Amino acid sequence: MSIHIESKNDDIASNVLMPGDPKRCEYIARKFLSNARIINNVRGMTGYTGYYKSKKITIFPSGMGIPSMGIYSYELFKEYAVNNIIRIGTMGSYTNLNLRDIVLVTNSITNSNFGKYLCNYSYNYVAADDSLNNIVETVANNLNIQLHKGNIYSSDVFYEQNNNFREKVEKFSVLGVEMESFALFTVAKMLGKKASCLLMVSDSFNNSDKLSSKEREQGLDDLIVLALETSLKL
Secondary structure, X not given: OOOOOOOOHHHOOOEEEEOOOHHHHHHHHHHHOEEEEEEEOHHHOOEEEEEEOOXXXXXXXXXXXXXXXXXXXXXXXXXXXXOEEXXXXXXXXXXXXXXXXXXXXXXXXXXXXXXXHHHOOOOOEEEOOHHHHHHHHHHHHHOOOOEEEEEEEXXXXXXXXXXXXXXXXXXXXXXXXXXXXXXXXXHHHHHOOEEEEEEEEXXXXXXXXXXXXXXXXXXXXXXXXXXXXXXXXX
């Protein structure tokens, strides 16, 4: 049992899918898992463990932002012997990606000092695990799911007042923005674990297109199935 997760060691599978939203965890558990049960509810961060095609899987929320993801991914990797975490979330597009396009993150680039204070990691970028990403790509091809691969900007600030996103695209070759992948990848790197990040485009900085809150909660089925099917290969 850790500080923020009150689960027994065998309650949590070695492979974890991490949405940001606890309600999305509930949706995934109810729709895709058999024999799913709640294994954590501390601070309303409700996690579930069940079976997908006989494979034990845990669905655990990260909450919003780098600090929250940093807490939960660290405790899952460190205290519960989790080997692989796949973040399944949403992103804002900086480019010409369309709503519901799926992005497999290769590198996460940040404006945060998280890595510096976590483990003296001084770079502003960190890569996903190549071997895990390769499995995701193979599974996506088998499922005929189109993937867009590329860098993501992982920001500490949601309401950034002077966000010159085109400058970020030019400088960092990022496809868009989210708020958790840098923490996940950095924690995994520090602890010798594997992490990947799959994102669905939920809104665009180039126009007013956006998914509703319900669509963000329940409209990510292709992405969810891709992550679950990947877990079968781990």
